[in-house]
Amino acid sequence: MADRQKISIGQIDYANAWPIFHGLRLDGDYMESVARVPSELNRMLAAGELQVSAMSSYAYAVNSDKLLLLPGLSVGSVGRVNSLFFFSKKPVDTDPPERIALTSTSATTVNLLKILMESYYGLHPEYISMEPSLDRMLEQADGALLIGDPAIHAFWTRKDLHCIDLGELWHRFTGRGMTYAVVAVRRDAAEAWPDAIGYIHRALLDNMAGNVSNLDPVVARACREHGGEESFWRSYFGGLQYDLNPRLLEGLELYCRYAKELGLLERDTELAFFRKDKNL
Numbered sequence: 448m449a450d451r452q453k454i455s456i457g458q459i460d461y462a463n464a465w466p467i468f469h470g471l472r473l474d475g476d477y478m479e480s481v482a483r484v485p486s487e488l489n490r491m492l493a494a495g496e497l498q499v500s501a502m503s504s505y506a507y508a509v510n511s512d513k514l515l516l517l518p519g520l521s522v523g524s525v526g527r528v529n530s531l532f533f534f535s536k537k538p539v540d541t542d543p544p545e546r547i548a549l550t551s552t553s554a555t556t557v558n559l560l561k562i563l564m565e566s567y568y569g570l571h572p573e574y575i576s577m578e579p580s581l582d583r584m585l586e587q588a589d590g591a592l593l594i595g596d597p598a599i600h601a602f603w604t605r606k607d608l609h610c611i612d613l614g615e616l617w618h619r620f621t622g623r624g625m626t627y628a629v630v631a632v633r634r635d636a637a638e639a640w641p642d643a644i645g646y647i648h649r650a651l652l653d654n655m656a657g658n659v660s661n662l663d664p665v666v667a668r669a670c671r672e673h674g675g676e677e678s679f680w681r682s683y684f685g686g687l688q689y690d691l692n693p694r695l696l697e698g699l700e701l702y703c704r705y706a707k708e709l710g711l712l713e714r715d716t717e718l719a720f721f722r723k724d725k726n727l
């Protein structure tokens with residue numbers, strides 16, 4: 448990497464990540480940020496098109512030999528999430544789905560659903576990956592997984608469908624929290640520019656702490672851009688956990704163990720963290 452390469456920072460292009468990124472001012476001569484859906488960020492970070500990014504925790508696990516977690520940053524929950532939904536025409540308990548359409552934007556929740564189908568329900572449906580369009584997904588499958596903003600809009604409008612909150616079901620199954628997204632840095636970037644990465648890490652932590660302690664600006668932005676009640680957005684953001692705390696880490700470790708057991712991950716995952724003074 449050249450000395451003066453711009454550091455590119457990936458942001459999740461969904462409301463769930465606004466408490467981390469809203470109001471962040473890092474762009475300039477040496478840094479730029481881009482907002483994409485999680486699967487695209489996962490690909491870009493692995494390809495070296497980004498140096499630091501929010502990403503699916505599953506994709507971190509797949510590439511953990513090339514990445515380090517930025518401590519204290521996450522999108523997680525202990526229980527309900529309100530934006531990770533499995534929609535089905537019939538109840539799963541009485542009418543098991545034979546074919547499930549998975550949003551192509553997700554990595555963590557796609558595998559969370561597979562874990563829950565297999566280990567909680569004892570089901571082995573066929574899976575297909577599709578763009579997040581619920582109508583089209585349900586033309587081709589008995590159930591559909593959506594994440595992020597499309598999941599929230601579908602939850603508001605499709606009261607005719609059965610709906611399972613994946614964070615709630617995971618909590619019922621395991622008693623644990625779960626980390627859906629993390630923020631990671633490429634190990635080569637952490638080695639090349641420890642000070643710059645440390646600066647970005649600090650800026651993200653401070654920005655997140657400010658937004659979490661005063662949700663008004665992100666709630667106002669969500670009402671403006673997505674509609675819906677202020678009370679919905681306040682409890683949505685209030686219900687998510689952004690600080691990668693021990694309950695979220697414990698849940699992520701258990702998720703990785705299930706994923707490995709079921710052949711969804713090739714290896715055991717050891718979570719490794721960026722530390723400014725000793726980053727590798």
Ligand SMILES: C=C(O[C@@H]1C=C(C(=O)O)C=C[C@H]1O)C(=O)O
Binds near residue numbers: 502504528
């Ligand atoms: C809470 C959410 O968490 C997320 C789920 C992800 C995934 O399934 O890969 C990735 C990032 C987050 O967007 C959400 O999408 O609503």
